[in-house]
Amino acid sequence: MIRKAVIPAAGLGTRFLPATKAQPKEMLPIIDTPTIQYVVQEAVNSGIEDILIITGKGKRAIEDHFDRNFELEERLLQKEDEMYNEIMKLSDMANLYFIRQKEMAGLGDAIMYARQHTGDEPFAVLLGDTIIDSVMPVTQQLMDMYNQYQSSIIAVETVPADKVNRYGIVGGKRISDSILQLDQFVEKPTIEAAPSDLAIAGRYILTPGIFRALDETPKGKNNELQLTDALTNLLKREKVFSHTFEGKRYDIGNKLDFLKTNVEFALKHTEFATPFLSFLKEIVATYKD
Template sequence: MIKKAVIPAAGLGTRFLPATKAQPKEMLPIIDTPTIQYVVQEAVNSGIEDILIISGKGKRAIEDHFDHNYELEERLQQKDEALYQEISRLSDMANIYFIRQKEIVGLGDAIRYACQHTGNEPFAVLLGDTIIDSVIPVTQQLMDMYEQYHASIIAVETVPADKVNRYGIVGGKKISDSILQLDQFVEKPSVDQAPSNLAIAGRYILTPEIFKALDETPKGKNNELQLTDALLSLLKREKIYSHTFEGKRYDIGNKLDFLKTNVEFALKRQEFADPFFKFLQEIVASHKPPKD
């Protein structure tokens, strides 16, 4: 059974500057909820209560968000009981621990910091800037698969062929409509070099053997240790599977997708849906394309 989750959240967030100069990109809100709160909630909804967040310099706001703010909570308790309950529960969602990545040199390096915390157990990895909306949490879907295969499981999604060069792409032997036994990981391939159109989607179950693979993997471009390269090394030791998950992924890593995510989530909120939809209709009706 998977008991622990690791959330890498140490990236610099340069694509959101200047907003991320003094705040973590993972704290950018989808309406009124920080992105990373959705990620933590997914882990909790999957039955995981032990979470390690890999943070970095300038990420203190993440720690503060999941800590008590007694002065604020006392005032809310006197004025708004529902909001008080919502805010106070943040510190009780899970047992959340933090460790700082000393140097930002790749996702693989960040995961190495979890070695002592996870020990000799398999663990979940959820990227801190990726939200996935699904009926069954994607991490739970992967955990269920792990119980069957007892191997590392990678969440993937189908992407258009002309966009495979934006993602890490997997290839392998088809086990079922949603499962592959993997034999290839290719980082941002051209269309003609892509083994499939299945893109790695920011959710993993990893066995403890990943740490040996990371130790053996040399740093690559920009002196970064990439998880994808370590997974290729892990393939020499044990089987790895992919699961095409049920749900929709929201990548908060770029500004346009961030804007789209806010719009979609606003339309799902009962208090906003109707007036916001009418507003969008008015905007579309009055919109004039910019002149060339």
């Protein structure tokens, strides 16, 4: 049973400078909701209420977002604002814990900070800058797979062949339409070197064995400890599977994808989807002229 989740959210967000000089990239809003709130909500919707968020320097806004703000709450209550209930829900979403990654030393290093929190239990990992829209939460999908295989499970998605060099790519033996038993991880391979077109999608269920694997994994480029390298070591002792999830992933790691995500979510928003679509059509018509 998976009871705990870890959300790494310590990255500097340099692609969004100057906006992220004083604001965490995970707090950049999709319409009116910070990216990381979607991620926490996915864990909660999957039945996980014990969540460790790994932050870094300049990330205090994440803690403040999920904390109580008595002055704001009182003001909304007096005004009988409908947002009062929404704001109150934030601090009650889950049992949230925070720890600061002391230096930017890679995703593997960030996961190491979860060792005391997760102990000898398997746990979920959800990257703090990746939203996945799905009918069943992807973390729940992975938890169901874990219950069957009792091994680490990694969410993957199919990507175009000419884009495999942007991702960590997995390879292995197909068990079913959506499941592979993995035998290799290749970080940002060339088209020729890619073992498949399945890219790691920012969601994992990891066994406690990952910590021994991380201990045994040397730091690589830029003196960073990579999770994919540790997973390669984990394969020496344990089975690791991938699951091609059902849903759509939104990577908020670059400006163009961030803009696209806001547009798509706006078109799903009941409050203003119709007028916003009319606006987009007008803009497109203008540029066609």
